[in-house]
Amino acid sequence: MRKRRPLSAIGYFLMGSACLLIAVVMAAGVRDVVSLVPIVILGVPGVMLTFRAPVFSVSYGPAGVRYTGMFGTRSHAWADVLEVRVAVLSGKVYQSDVPELVLASGGTDQLLMMGGHSWGRARNRRVVRLVAQLEAARVAAS
Template sequence: MQKRRSPWAVAYFLIGIVCALVAVSTAAFANRVDDLIPIVLTGVPALFLTVRAPMYGVSFGPKGLKYSGLLRARSYEWSEIERVECATLPGTLLSSDLPALVLVGGKSDQLPMLAGYGSGSTVNRRVEALVADIEKVRAAAHEA
């Protein structure tokens, strides 16, 4: 089973730690009910980010693929995936390359947590290598 983590996972984890520190320091000096609002506004994202961030990424092996994103996780067996390709989402300032699973029914499922960003028409090399690795494992699983 191969695992690839999102390069953003560390950043999200650190943001969660900062939010937790803000919530704890606010709670330490809270003396009114109004002080609960910033504690909740920083404490809930802190809890969410510090727990979920280490799980962000993709795991794939002979049985299939499991993706853990910001809000939810998805699992697919290789029989459900027709191919893996690199999709490009154009933006106003930067474009985004990300892995996309083309499912047997014709639908597409993009994996945005694994996106790579660039300013030109070149494909992000990290995303391109990830797509090639996933596709190689998928093709080997179909041959077996």
């Protein structure tokens, strides 16, 4: 099985660590219950990002594809995947390209933590390369 990790996981880890550190420093000076609100607002995402970012990945091989993202792990056999394509999530300033699995059940599964940002009509080359590798693995397994 081949495993790919996004370079952005380092940034998510650093951001989570900073939020967690700020929450811990704020917790040291808590005097009343109202002061806990900012600690929770910074601490919960900080813990999630700090401990989940190092495991963001997509693994693929002859059996199928396994994606580990922010909120858990999902696996799909290649028999359940009709196609792998680049999905574009539009925004007001920039757009994000993400790998998307088109499933035989009629749904889709976007691999959001493997995405990358792009400007205008240009595609994110890293995402396009990952989609080509996933599609080649799917075709080879069929």
